[in-house]
Amino acid sequence: xxxxxxLIPLYLLCWVFVPMTLAWALRRWWNSQPRIELPTWRNYxxxxxFTLGGLSVLLWIxxxxxxxxxxxxxxxPVLLRSYGVGLLLGLAGFVLSFPGKGKLRWPACFISFxxxxxxxxxxxxx
Numbered sequence: 712x713x714x715x716x717x718l719i720p721l722y723l724l725c726w727v728f729v730p731m732t733l734a735w736a737l738r739r740w741w742n743s744q745p746r747i748e749l750p751t752w753r754n755y756x757x758x759x760x761f762t763l764g765g766l767s768v769l770l771w772i773x774x775x776x777x778x779x780x781x782x783x784x785x786x787x788p789v790l791l792r793s794y795g796v797g798l799l800l801g802l803a804g805f806v807l808s809f810p811g812k813g814k815l816r817w818p819a820c821f822i823s824f825x826x827x828x829x830x831x832x833x834x835x836x837x
Contacts, residue, residue: 721832729768729825736761736818743814750812757811757819763804764822770797771829786837794834801826 804823
């Protein structure tokens with residue numbers, strides 16, 4: 712019974728909060744003027760952080776679709792390597808979000824942290 716209570720927030724995080732934050736932040740950034748403020752290098756760092764977090768989300772979605780269509784064996788090397796790549800993308804996005812500045816900084820920090828958490832949980836269930 713206790714494990715079910717752990718899966719419900721993880722499910723909400725994975726399929727509701729992270730994609731909504733990703734779409735909301737991208738739309739908010741796209742509609743803002745100017746998109747890149749001074750100092751520009753910090754805005755580019757925040758954009759890179761957001762991109763890395765988005766790539767981690769994209770990898771997660773691709774793996775879920777692949778698991779539903781073709782399935783994975785137990786300890787599948789492709790799956791384990793994807794866990795490592797997704798975790799590194801999330802960690803790099805999380806670390807890069809700290810020196811970043813702009814409208815994408817905090818959404819990138821949240822998305823990257825959530826993805827690192829989800830990759831750790833998924834790898835621990837393997």
